[in-house]
Amino acid sequence: GGRTEIMKVFITRRIPQEGMKILSQAGVCKVSLWDSDEPVPRVELLKGVEGAHGLLCLLSDKIDTEVLDAAGPNLKVISTLSVGFDHMAMDEIKKRGVRVGYTPDVLTDATAELTVALLLATARRLPEGVVEVKNGGWSTWKPLWLCGYGLSGSTVGVIGLGRIGMAIARRLNPFGVKRLLYSGRTAKSYAAEVEGEYVPLDTLVSESDFVVVSCALTPETQGLCNKDFFSKMKNTAVFINTSRGAVVNQEDLYQALSSGQIACAGLDVTTPEPLPTDHPLLTLKNCGEYMETQGWKPQTARPHDAMHVVCGCEASWTYCQIL
Numbered sequence: 001g002g003r004t005e006i007m008k009v010f011i012t013r014r015i016p017q018e019g020m021k022i023l024s025q026a027g028v029c030k031v032s033l034w035d036s037d038e039p040v041p042r043v044e045l046l047k048g049v050e051g052a053h054g055l056l057c058l059l060s061d062k063i064d065t066e067v068l069d070a071a072g073p074n075l076k077v078i079s080t081l082s083v084g085f086d087h088m089a090m091d092e093i094k095k096r097g098v099r100v101g102y103t104p105d106v107l108t109d110a111t112a113e114l115t116v117a118l119l120l121a122t123a124r125r126l127p128e129g130v131v132e133v134k135n136g137g138w139s140t141w142k143p144l145w146l147c148g149y150g151l152s153g154s155t156v157g158v159i160g161l162g163r164i165g166m167a168i169a170r171r172l173n174p175f176g177v178k179r180l181l182y183s184g185r186t187a188k189s190y191a192a193e194v195e196g197e198y199v200p201l202d203t204l205v206s207e208s209d210f211v212v213v214s215c216a217l218t219p220e221t222q223g224l225c226n227k228d229f230f231s232k233m234k235n236t237a238v239f240i241n242t243s244r245g246a247v248v249n250q251e252d253l254y255q256a257l258s259s260g261q262i263a264c265a266g267l268d269v270t271t272p273e274p275l276p277t278d279h280p281l282l283t284l285k286n287c288g289e290y291m292e293t294q295g296w297k298p299q300t301a302r303p304h305d306a307m308h309v310v311c312g313c314e315a316s317w318t319y320c321q322i323l
């Protein structure tokens with residue numbers, strides 16, 4: 001047999017043993033890694049990739065021209081342990097003939113479950129309820145206190161009906177959603193399964209009671225949710241983002257929440273992540289990164305919503321029927 005060229009592989013974080021085993025059993029890799037649960041510092045990344053044939057990176061590593069230059073001409077393949085790949089300069093990587101691997105689908109169910117959890121928690125004001133139970137704010141049951149927003153009979157708008165958007169739509173529909181709108185670059189044939197209506201973004205934003213962002217971060221979606229966007233939303237609308245922080249202009253979101261332009265927001269993603277603990281968004285009761293509103297106005301709740309109170313064990317109350 002011929003000589004086997006030894007491939008230098010740099011890994012930017014401590015990864016599961018199974019992954020390390022695959023690389024070592026291949027018998028052709030000389031692996032070095034940043035052996036920590038914390039992101040590799042930039043200088044160490046630049047040093048670590050030097051002469052590497054392969055790079056295994058994470059979301060937190062910006063893979064740009066500088067990193068590619070530092071790696072040099074050996075570099076053949078980059079794998080990212082992530083679903084998103086907005087942290088990588090794809091054009092530059094392709095130009096250099098470097099192949100890219102990623103891990104689509106591993107987080108589809110998890111992200112969809114998290115999105116539903118975040119949506120329900122935000123709309124039903126769970127974190128606020130927990131705080132009120134613990135701090136004694138819950139004095140007695142009050143019909144108009146901590147009113148929330150209901151999915152039943154609502155219009156849900158999904159921005160980006162990809163794998164994750166579809167998984168979210170499938171899970172939300174059984175809650176009695178009346179209309180499922182979606183927007184994106186193209187209409188999707190598979191949207192029929194969730195009775196999704198392909199609409200222009202403006203229509204989605206102005207007609208939805210829940211706006212769910214599940215698109216990729218691209219130059220087109222960067223800062224998509226801005227002042228203009230929030231100004232078109234209903235005052236009673238709930239905003240949920242589980243995509244990327246940079247899809248949202250956070251100053252504009254803060255204004256929309258603090259002025260009562262929109263009802264509340266649940267954020268799984270922010271810029272930066274996590275937000276500094278003194279960030280204005282974290283001062284709002286109507287913003288969950290979980291965060292609900294100083295600007296909350298019971299009179300803006302739709303009638304059936306005023307009938308639902310979430311606080312401690314008290315889950316709901318409906319109009320009395322005459323028996």
Ligand SMILES: O=C(O)C(=O)CO
Pocket residue numbers: 059081082083084085107
């Ligand atoms: O894998 C990704 O893209 C993620 O956002 C993980 O949180």
